[in-house]
Amino acid sequence: MNVTIINTGGTFNKRYNPIKGQLEVPKDNKALEKIIAACHNVDFELINVVSKDSLEMNDEDRQIIVQSVKNTKNDKIIIIHGTDTVHLTSALLKEEVKNKKIVFTGAMVPMSIDEVEATMNFSQALGFLSANIQNGTYISMHGVVVDCSKLVKNRELGQFLIQE
Amino acid sequence: MNVTIINTGGTFNKRYNPIKGQLEVPKDNKALEKIIAACHNVDFELINVVSKDSLEMNDEDRQIIVQSVKNTKNDKIIIIHGTDTVHLTSALLKEEVKNKKIVFTGAMVPMSIDEVEATMNFSQALGFLSANIQNGTYISMHGVVVDCSKLVKNRELGQFLIQE
Amino acid sequence: MNVTIINTGGTFNKRYNPIKGQLEVPKDNKALEKIIAACHNVDFELINVVSKDSLEMNDEDRQIIVQSVKNTKNDKIIIIHGTDTVHLTSALLKEEVKNKKIVFTGAMVPMSIDEVEATMNFSQALGFLSANIQNGTYISMHGVVVDCSKLVKNRELGQFLIQE
Amino acid sequence: MNVTIINTGGTFNKRYNPIKGQLEVPKDNKALEKIIAACHNVDFELINVVSKDSLEMNDEDRQIIVQSVKNTKNDKIIIIHGTDTVHLTSALLKEEVKNKKIVFTGAMVPMSIDEVEATMNFSQALGFLSANIQNGTYISMHGVVVDCSKLVKNRELGQFLIQE
Numbered sequence: 001m002n003v004t005i006i007n008t009g010g011t012f013n014k015r016y017n018p019i020k021g022q023l024e025v026p027k028d029n030k031a032l033e034k035i036i037a038a039c040h041n042v043d044f045e046l047i048n049v050v051s052k053d054s055l056e057m058n059d060e061d062r063q064i065i066v067q068s069v070k071n072t073k074n075d076k077i078i079i080i081h082g083t084d085t086v087h088l089t090s091a092l093l094k095e096e097v098k099n100k101k102i103v104f105t106g107a108m109v110p111m112s113i114d115e116v117e118a119t120m121n122f123s124q125a126l127g128f129l130s131a132n133i134q135n136g137t138y139i140s141m142h143g144v145v146v147d148c149s150k151l152v153k154n155r156e157l158g159q160f161l162i163q164e
Numbered sequence: 165m166n167v168t169i170i171n172t173g174g175t176f177n178k179r180y181n182p183i184k185g186q187l188e189v190p191k192d193n194k195a196l197e198k199i200i201a202a203c204h205n206v207d208f209e210l211i212n213v214v215s216k217d218s219l220e221m222n223d224e225d226r227q228i229i230v231q232s233v234k235n236t237k238n239d240k241i242i243i244i245h246g247t248d249t250v251h252l253t254s255a256l257l258k259e260e261v262k263n264k265k266i267v268f269t270g271a272m273v274p275m276s277i278d279e280v281e282a283t284m285n286f287s288q289a290l291g292f293l294s295a296n297i298q299n300g301t302y303i304s305m306h307g308v309v310v311d312c313s314k315l316v317k318n319r320e321l322g323q324f325l326i327q328e
Numbered sequence: 329m330n331v332t333i334i335n336t337g338g339t340f341n342k343r344y345n346p347i348k349g350q351l352e353v354p355k356d357n358k359a360l361e362k363i364i365a366a367c368h369n370v371d372f373e374l375i376n377v378v379s380k381d382s383l384e385m386n387d388e389d390r391q392i393i394v395q396s397v398k399n400t401k402n403d404k405i406i407i408i409h410g411t412d413t414v415h416l417t418s419a420l421l422k423e424e425v426k427n428k429k430i431v432f433t434g435a436m437v438p439m440s441i442d443e444v445e446a447t448m449n450f451s452q453a454l455g456f457l458s459a460n461i462q463n464g465t466y467i468s469m470h471g472v473v474v475d476c477s478k479l480v481k482n483r484e485l486g487q488f489l490i491q492e
Numbered sequence: 493m494n495v496t497i498i499n500t501g502g503t504f505n506k507r508y509n510p511i512k513g514q515l516e517v518p519k520d521n522k523a524l525e526k527i528i529a530a531c532h533n534v535d536f537e538l539i540n541v542v543s544k545d546s547l548e549m550n551d552e553d554r555q556i557i558v559q560s561v562k563n564t565k566n567d568k569i570i571i572i573h574g575t576d577t578v579h580l581t582s583a584l585l586k587e588e589v590k591n592k593k594i595v596f597t598g599a600m601v602p603m604s605i606d607e608v609e610a611t612m613n614f615s616q617a618l619g620f621l622s623a624n625i626q627n628g629t630y631i632s633m634h635g636v637v638v639d640c641s642k643l644v645k646n647r648e649l650g651q652f653l654i655q656e
Contacts, residue, residue: 001308011349018436018486021339021412023351038281039307040323041315084349108346113441115279117202120287127291130309143203144165145294151205158346159204175513182600182650185503185576187515248513272510277605322510329636366609367635368651369643443607445530451612455619458637471531472493473622479533487532 001042003129004074007032008065008089009051010082012118014110023110027051031111032080035119042126045074054082054089054106062089066096075100076129078122078140082106083153083160086139090148094137101133104148105140108158165206167293168238171196172229172253173215174246176282178274187274191215195275196244199283206290209238218246218253218270226253230260239264240293242286242304246270247317247324250303254312258301265297268312269304272322329370331457332402335360336393336417337379338410340446342438351438355379359439360408363447370454373402382410382417382434390417394424403428404457406450406468410434411481411488414467418476422465429461432476433468436486493534495621496566499524500557500581501543502574504610506602515602519543523603524572527611534618537566546574546581546598554581558588567592568621570614570632574598575645575652578631582640586629593625596640597632600650 007013009025017024029046036044049068050061069077081089083106090104103125111118121141128138128145139151141160152163171177173189181188193210200208213232214225233241245253247270254268267289275282285305292302292309303315305324316327335341341359342351357374364372377396378389397405409417411434418432431453439446449469456466456473467479469488480491499505505523506515521538528536541560542553561569573581575598582596595617603610613633620630620637631643633652644655 016351016437016441019483023344034280035284038284040321041326042307109344113344116198116283119280119283120199120202120290123284123287124291124294126284126307127288127293127304127309128295129291130288131292131295131297133295140291143206143290145291155347157204162205180515180601180605183647187508273508277508319511362608363612366612368649369654370635444526444611447608447611448527448530448615448618451615452619452622454612454635455616455621455632455637456623457619458616459620459623459625461623468619468622471534471618473619485532490533 001076001130002045002074003042003076003078003126004045004047004072005032005078005080006047006049006065006068007080008049008054008061008082010054010080010106011110012080012105012107013051015112025051025053031118032122034115035122039126045072047072052082054085057082057085057089062092065089066093069093069097069100069102075135077102078125078129079104080106080122083108087148087152090137090139094148097137099135101129101135102137103128103140103145104138165240165294166209166238167206167240167242167290168209168211168236169196169242169244170211170213170229170232171244172213172218172225172246174218174244174270175274176244176269176271179276189215189217195282196286198279199286203290209236211236216246218249221246221249221253226256229253230257233257233261233264233266239299241266242289242293243268244270244286247272251312251316254301254303258312261301263299265293265299266301267292267304267309268302329404329458330373330402331370331404331406331454332373332375332400333360333406333408334375334377334393334396335408336377336382336389336410338382338408338434339438340408340433340435343440353379353381359446360450362443363450367454373400375400380410382413385410385413385417390420393417394421397421397425397428397430403463405430406453406457407432408434408450411436415476415480418465418467422476425465427463429457429463430465431456431468431473432466493568493622494537494566495534495568495570495618496537496539496564497524497570497572498539498541498557498560499572500541500546500553500574502546502572502598503602504572504597504599507604517543517545523610524614526607527614531618537564539564544574546577549574549577549581554584557581558585561585561589561592561594567627569594570617570621571596572598572614575600579640579644582629582631586640589629591627593621593627594629595620595632595637596630
């Protein structure tokens with residue numbers, strides 16, 4: 001299977017900087033490395049853009065993501081994204097790109113702090129892309145992968161929940 | 165989404181017993197607990213049978229697994245299984261049960277030692293079951309979910325690889 | 329061995345709050361629990377005061393710590409403290425309390441993110457208190473336990489280094 | 493501080509081999525690396541001998557350890573050792589070497605499975621060696637560092653406990 005990962009930052013990637021005493025969104029793919037290392041049946045193309053907490057993303061950043069998706073040759077794409085504005089970016093992608101299988105994912109807790117939730121959300125996307133699915137824009141969080149309009153962040157609970 | 169997990173043991177579940185100084189297959193679902201806790205959109209039914217290293221499974225054990233699958237009301241089933249004889253049990257299930265979506269999974273390294281590989285293999289199964297897939301018997305390991313006849317353990321590399 | 333732990337907060341204790349998306353100093357001893365659980369030969373008295381990032385500690389907070397030390401019956405005391413102002417609090421204790429064995433410790437990376445550095449700094453203090461040492465105020469960080477005036481935080485490197 | 497570490501194997505070092513499906517005592521110091529990396533105030537000399545589960549150690553192995561200790565220039569020595577026969581090797585060292593500070597340590601659970609207990613036992617030894625202690629042979633386990641004759645493995649509990 002060929003999959004393009006577009007890593008845009010967000011909590012998924014955050015790492016603690018002991019000098020500054022705070023969590024930072026790095027410009028690398030270190031949070032993905034350990035997961036990818038165990039994916040012996042996938043050829044990944046890795047693209048790193050934006051590298052922001054999604055609260056700080058602007059329209060320009062979202063255009064960069066749209067262009068990155070349009071430029072890939074692969075039609076199977078996973079986008080790592082912050083959880084706070086993933087609904088905005090995924091809605092834009094749904095409108096702009098109709099001929100690919102795009103799965104947004106991310107995490108409520110950084111991979112560097114808890115390996116389970118981040119690995120789960122990302123790996124669900126891989127399993128979903130293994131199936132014979134239709135072109136579309138999806139979100140993979142907390143147990144399921146569904147159309148991006150249907151999985152919504154509940155800010156009180158810190159959970160993405162299906163909204164019927 | 166409603167999913168039945170049939171936990172039959174295997175490396176996925178192994179835990180270190182400091183008194184005996186060795187890894188054991190416990191009769192509980194502790195290895196699954198942390199993953200399941202983050203699956204806010206899935207109702208799980210958890211069934212524990214056999215609880216063996218798959219090298220020690222016999223025909224009787226496999227019949228117990230077949231019966232467990234037949235008895236579930238859910239048609240989406242994940243079976244945690246040892247990696248050494250998963251090809252035998254999955255081939256049997258493929259013959260015996262035609263009306264469900266069954267995904268075998270497991271791990272080369274215990275969840276208690278490495279949370280990434282085990283979480284990945286299990287979560288791929290969840291993502292695959294989120295898609296509109298056909299009834300069948302599948303294996304979810306190392307990046308992909310495919311028909312159970314196509315993903316084979318390479319014992320030298322310690323990897324499940326697609327065999328065309 | 330009888331040891332009083334006075335937990336005043338600091339990076340050692342910080343935990344990620346997924347709802348707020350940031351690290352917090354909790355008012356509990358969760359960061360200590362897993363270490364203490366393996367200390368089968370120590371009777372601990374656990375005291376929780378201040379619970380602050382040490383940059384935010386004021387003179388009143390330091391008086392609370394001094395009083396807590398004076399009030400303990402045990403003469404072996406470990407104080408968990410933030411790294412940024414541990415030199416101030418330990419210098420005060422050195423002046424105010426002459427009849428006990430006080431070991432300050434902490435961590436550059438939260439126990440919830442990296443279990444090794446925090447466990448190391450704390451456990452060095454236990455080993456030091458096991459020896460027949462003189463009353464005094466010490467710091468336990470990064471491999472050694474010495475008089476509190478001699479181990480200084482290098483803010484560029486993020487390391488406590490012996491200053492001769 | 494200058495410290496010689498003599499790594500003789502034991503549970504402390506064990507790692508899971510996914511190909512063989514079992515824990516092995518490797519001939520390297522990987523279990524120590526992460527701890528040592530945070531010890532900014534210690535110059536370590538690292539010596540690797542024997543590399544066995546201590547149940548399999550024989551008299552010849554113990555002579556190798558005695559010779560290694562006699563050959564070191566440092567008088568502060570930490571010996572990583574399996575827990576099952578550490579009482580035999582430490583008793584021998586106590587007789588054979590009178591002019592050094594020797595601290596035996598190890599773990600009930602491999603560092604590769606649980607970083608807390610192994611890091612704790614090792615780091616207690618560092619803290620103890622930081623104090624002005626007398627020459628002797630000691631054991632550092634589960635909260636304390638005492639003369640090697642006084643800390644005994646309770647095989648039912650899987651704990652080293654002080655025996656008065």
